[in-house]
Amino acid sequence: MSVTVNLAETPLRELHAQLHALHEDSNETSWEVLNPRGQHAIAVGLTAPVEVTIRGHAGYYCAGMNQNATVVVDGHVGWGVAENMMSGLVRVKGNASQAAGATGHGGLLVVEGDAAARCGISMKGIDIVVGGDVGHMSAFMGQAGTMIVCGNAGEALGDSLYEAKLFVRGSVDGLGADCVEKEMEEAHVTHVAELLERAQINADAASFRRYGSARKLYNFNVDHADAY
Amino acid sequence: MCGIVGLFLKREELRDNLGSMLSDMLIGMTERGPDSAGIALYHAPAPEGAIKLTLHDPSGEHRGERHGERDWGAIASEMEAALQVHCTATMRGNHGLITSATDSDTARAWLARAHPEIRVVGYGQVMEIYKDTGLPIEVIDKYDIRAVAGTHAVSHTRMATESAVTTDGSHPFTATDDMCLVHNGSLSNYFGLRQWLRGRGMEIETENDSEVAAKYFAYRLSQGLPLDEALRAGFADLDGFYTFAMGTRDGFAVVRDGIGCKPAQLAETDDWVAMASEFRSLADLPGIDDAVLWEPKPGQVYSWRLGAAEQAAVA
Missing domain, CATH: 3.30.70 (Alpha-Beta Plaits)
Structure with a gap:
């Protein structure tokens, strides 16, 4: 069953009350949200496996804390889209502002356009696929999960990186402290190809370069004081 | 927080609508700055x-x-x-x-x-500035902003951090003739910079950090730097975070600090260029659905000039 909610008429809290009341086996599995007009925190904290499509541009923290749901934004999003996502899928058809997918534990975030600075900051298991570029300090302190960038990356990619896996097809303005380029092996090509397919982004998996942690900042070492 | 907006009309036919278009944008920034609002209007030379x-x-x-x-x-x-x-x-x-x-x-x-x-x-x-304490909608009504025709405007809604909630502490701040600045963010080296500027003959009237930035750019311009270069000089000299919108006699400029601490959105059509802290302020602009929308990159200067825009529109 499909439900349409027009945010020009319905307060956002009312939409959330409806979405949060949904059970796992609800028949209302398809939701369309009209006139988001850049409002903040649209479709946050969802737990039911429903699909929510937002027609227009959303503001900050769209689809934050998502669990199980699929949220599609037919437009651009502001800061912190899919922040702390646990599972499910968030797809942005336009561009995302800063800190897309920040601290995410799981699920898949797809940004079809560009993502701005600090994309995937402190990512903890989320997978992020960006069709365009990412801004500076992306994957900062990334702990787990995979980030695939089909375009270019800004300065200080993967600064203070733990075990998040980074793949960039285009240029990288600079690597952050303790982030290094690593060899792209067959298993990595397979992994990238599988994620690109899930993200429905068309790119040649073999054309990406791999970046990861040199693992030299895990413990303080006076010989590396310059890197801090 | 604070919200800033700028609107630049490329087509003469739209100029009667400057005040009403700007007012809707400013009201969109109410949640980012409910304590005062100010508007710089470029009209009626x-x-x-x-x-x-x-x-x-x-x-x-x-x-x-x-x-x-x-x-x-x-x-x-x-x-x-x-x-x-x-x-x-x-x-x-x-x-x-x-x-x-x-x-x-x-x-x-x-x-x-x-x-x-x-x-x-x-x-x-060309420039007039009106600013006051209160919600954006109250300031707009009190100063009859909707009725104003003109070419461009920059405007600010304030949530104060660095000085008192007064008319004096509100933005925009005048830098020099026909030039003003609105600021989202806060500076941390403005005490030292204020002394440095006073030592070079610049008058600074308030305790506000953003006024120091306005006078800093005025000083750089008085040394003969073109606008874009004066704004770039700020990357080395201004310590803090900021998105600035600067109004000039014939245009406006937008710049974010190199870290990109504060937000900004730009939108452009054949008819106008608009900037705002967030999309909320752009949502009501005529033709927004067909506008090109993008986030200005940190550490990069964006500027538009009246003559140049008209030439571009003609071409």
């Missing part, structure tokens, strides 16, 4: 050789008393007698607007001597 002064008398404001009520006509007559030049006065809200057939240095010097209690909020041939 004074005749060649004359300037406009937007004036406010803050006496009593810091004690929470009624303020700003002055006989601006009488002050214009005094100025006319003292300077021997033609002067006229009108009122908008509690600000006075005096048009004087002299240059801004002469008029401001006379005002500082004869009426030291009066603040010059804005000056120049």
